[in-house]
Amino acid sequence: MPSILYRIDVQQGNVVTEEMLEKLKPGMTKSQVLFVLGSPMIIDAFRDNRWDYVYLFREKGNLTEQKRMTLFFDHDNLVNIENYMANAKAPVKPQSFTETPVEQKAALEIKETMTKAKDAKTNEKKKLDDDDDDDNCDVPSTVSIKP
Numbered sequence: 001m002p003s004i005l006y007r008i009d010v011q012q013g014n015v016v017t018e019e020m021l022e023k024l025k026p027g028m029t030k031s032q033v034l035f036v037l038g039s040p041m042i043i044d045a046f047r048d049n050r051w052d053y054v055y056l057f058r059e060k061g062n063l064t065e066q067k068r069m070t071l072f073f074d075h076d077n078l079v080n081i082e083n084y085m086a087n088a089k090a091p092v093k094p095q096s097f098t099e100t101p102v103e104q105k106a107a108l109e110i111k112e113t114m115t116k117a118k119d120a121k122t123n124e125k126k127k128l129d130d131d132d133d134d135d136n137c138d139v140p141s142t143v144s145i146k147p
Contacts, residue, residue, distance in 0.1 A: 007061040013041050014053040016069060028078045033071065040071070049073040 016037060023036045033051070040051035050072055057065040072080040 009060065010058040011056075012058075013055040014038060015055060016053055016067070024078070024081065026078050026080075030073060030076050030078075033078055 014037065020037055024033070028036075037053060041054040042052035044050045044052075050070065053069045053071070055065070055067040056063065068083050070082040071078060072082070
């Protein structure tokens with residue numbers, strides 16, 4: 001018995017035309033990029049300076065076209081564009097991420113802030129422990145217990 005299964009053509013993601021790419025210039029703000037390209041398919045939740053525009057086309061269930069473009073921002077300004085919607089027949093393999101000097105500095109600042117906050121909390125706890133008159137009691141001396 002012949003197969004009568006019909007599979008539709010499916011277009012997914014961001015359609016980015018050559019005209020849109022020509023309008024894209026380094027130094028544009030995020031809002032200007034949104035106006036030119038529309039919302040990106042992927043915005044990294046941990047690094048808001050990277051936007052990915054992805055396009056997939058499946059013809060009768062088979063992947064026939066896949067395009068990807070990655071935009072990088074620094075302080076709300078477009079600084080780098082990768083892939084330029086390059087056509088790939090095979091799925092895109094993830095690449096290892098290398099941090100830019102700005103990202104390395106930000107990560108270091110966050111780490112230092114977290115360390116300072118942890119140290120401050122530890123010092124505060126030690127101070128409370130030192131203020132207690134009774135070493136056998138876990139209740140801070142600022143709390144009075146009446147019989």
